[in-house]
Amino acid sequence: MREEHTEIARSIQSIVGPDHVTEDPPLTIGGLSPKLLARPASAEEVAACLKVCSQLDAAVIPAGRMSWLECGNPLKRADVVLSLDRMCRVIDYSPADLTATVEAGLPLNDFNEVTMKERQWLPLDPPGFKSASLGAIAACNSSGALRLGFGTPRDYVIGLKLAHIDGTESKSGGRVVKNVAGYDLNKLYVGSYGTLAVITELTFKLRPLAERSSTLMITSRYRGPLFLLARKVLASELQPASVVLTRRLSPALATEWPDDALLMRFIDSEAAVEHQLKWVRESADESYKTTHLTETEADAVWSKVADFDQHAIRVRFSVPLSAVPGEFEKAFLAHLECVACADIGAGIIRVAFDADELHVVAQIKKLRANAAAAGGTLVIEKAPAEVRLEAEVWGDVGSTAPLMRSLKEKFDPQSLLSPGKFVAGI
Numbered sequence: 001m002r003e004e005h006t007e008i009a010r011s012i013q014s015i016v017g018p019d020h021v022t023e024d025p026p027l028t029i030g031g032l033s034p035k036l037l038a039r040p041a042s043a044e045e046v047a048a049c050l051k052v053c054s055q056l057d058a059a060v061i062p063a064g065r066m067s068w069l070e071c072g073n074p075l076k077r078a079d080v081v082l083s084l085d086r087m088c089r090v091i092d093y094s095p096a097d098l099t100a101t102v103e104a105g106l107p108l109n110d111f112n113e114v115t116m117k118e119r120q121w122l123p124l125d126p127p128g129f130k131s132a133s134l135g136a137i138a139a140c141n142s143s144g145a146l147r148l149g150f151g152t153p154r155d156y157v158i159g160l161k162l163a164h165i166d167g168t169e170s171k172s173g174g175r176v177v178k179n180v181a182g183y184d185l186n187k188l189y190v191g192s193y194g195t196l197a198v199i200t201e202l203t204f205k206l207r208p209l210a211e212r213s214s215t216l217m218i219t220s221r222y223r224g225p226l227f228l229l230a231r232k233v234l235a236s237e238l239q240p241a242s243v244v245l246t247r248r249l250s251p252a253l254a255t256e257w258p259d260d261a262l263l264m265r266f267i268d269s270e271a272a273v274e275h276q277l278k279w280v281r282e283s284a285d286e287s288y289k290t291t292h293l294t295e296t297e298a299d300a301v302w303s304k305v306a307d308f309d310q311h312a313i314r315v316r317f318s319v320p321l322s323a324v325p326g327e328f329e330k331a332f333l334a335h336l337e338c339v340a341c342a343d344i345g346a347g348i349i350r351v352a353f354d355a356d357e358l359h360v361v362a363q364i365k366k367l368r369a370n371a372a373a374a375g376g377t378l379v380i381e382k383a384p385a386e387v388r389l390e391a392e393v394w395g396d397v398g399s400t401a402p403l404m405r406s407l408k409e410k411f412d413p414q415s416l417l418s419p420g421k422f423v424a425g426i
């Protein structure tokens with residue numbers, strides 16, 4: 001094994017240069033210790049590294065900034081981590097077309113700093129978004145509280161460049177917005193957690209930056225009225241960017257952040273935002289307290305919504321909109337100390353809690369059964385590897401599992417790309 005290890009290290013060093021290869025890096029993923037961390041500088045180098053791994057039967061973990069490598073089911077093997085953090089160029093930006101092509105290691109924040117100079121942006125705020133690479137955000141189709149108003153990465157990726165395990169490269173989609181004929185393979189790669197190919201470049205369509213963004217924090221004596229008000233807003237002609245009920249999130253804010261708070265964000269023209277704020281204020285009678293957050297407060301609040309990571313376990317429910325209040329209450333009753341965020345307009349509830357090791361798998365299975373009874377699903381976003389293995393991150397996906405397996409076999413016949421990570425352990 002040591003000899004093979006040395007051969008892989010030598011071959012990969014000859015591709016990316018010795019300065020960009022770390023042997024025995026201080027890195028464990030679900031208890032596995034990859035022998036090599038390689039940091040290629042181009043799509044061609046990524047493809048060449050993959051070819052070496054395929055020839056030497058080494059399992060490869062694609063990576064960006066390596067902040068969320070513990071996602072998905074525990075890996076079956078991990079020999080080489082291929083981090084694209086040196087690949088951070090904006091390759092092409094065409095403000096007139098609202099499109100841009102970038103290398104996959106570019107962090108979302110750095111990209112938005114460039115596009116905001118042209119008053120454009122990529123409106124995504126997934127967990128960890130301040131440092132996350134665009135390749136990883138697309139690979140995990142990660143979204144946050146902006147999803148209600150702006151959608152998910154799948155809505156913005158119009159083209160991809162990919163490196164495959166046999167060392168070949170391919171492209172899907174293109175650099176213009178209307179270019180899809182036949183199957184839209186972007187949709188397949190986005191959300192495949194790096195188990196089918198490594199994303200080396202992405203082309204995004206962008207949105208114009210709105211004139212104004214305003215956030216209201218609304219509180220009430222009980223949670224029920226908060227859900228009622230949210231439902232009223234969602235049924236109206238208003239177009240909020242986010243409607244989130246938070247439980248026990250508490251960043252340091254000038255304004256008080258009580259146990260339960262309803263956050264509403266409007267991102268639009270001055271006049272449209274003003275009209276919507278007025279509508280909400282007039283609809284919230286004296287039993288509600290409505291606070292218009294300052295820009296700094298709003299930033300702190302939305303950052304906290306994106307990153308509430310202080311607990312050992314975090315699960316994400318996706319349920320029909322009508323089931324959100326009920327499932328929120330059930331999760332809360334099961335874990336009184338939980339921290340939770342319900343994206344009421346998208347039907348997504350994130351719940352974080354600490355659980356004792358003996359019972360946590362049973363607890364997650366019970367929450368998943370509740371979600372299924374309400375017509376929804378539960379995904380484990382964070383948990384120790386043994387819990388993710390036993391409770392299965394995505395649960396039983398039923399009849400789609402054979403289809404997913406046959407796709408994986410076509411794209412990665414030796415099962416070397418993040419083996420075991422995705423749905424049904426593929």
Ligand SMILES: Cc1cc2nc3c(=O)[nH]c(=O)nc-3n(C[C@H](O)[C@H](O)[C@H](O)COP(=O)(O)OP(=O)(O)OC[C@H]3O[C@@H](n4cnc5c(N)ncnc54)[C@H](O)[C@@H]3O)c2cc1C
Pocket residue numbers: 061062063064065066067068069070071084104126127128129131132133134135136137138139140141142143193194195197198199200309314381382418
């Ligand atoms: C603390 C924390 C918690 C998070 N929690 C969640 C969450 O609960 N739900 C959620 O959806 N997202 C979550 N994310 C993920 C986040 O939104 C982004 O997907 C993430 O920040 C990835 O950034 P990264 O560059 O560090 O990715 P990495 O940690 O490097 O990679 C994350 C995943 O993407 C794959 N990947 C990375 N780059 C590529 C590529 N170029 N091609 C193919 N595959 C690739 C990796 O194999 C890995 O599976 C979390 C991030 C952080 C930091």
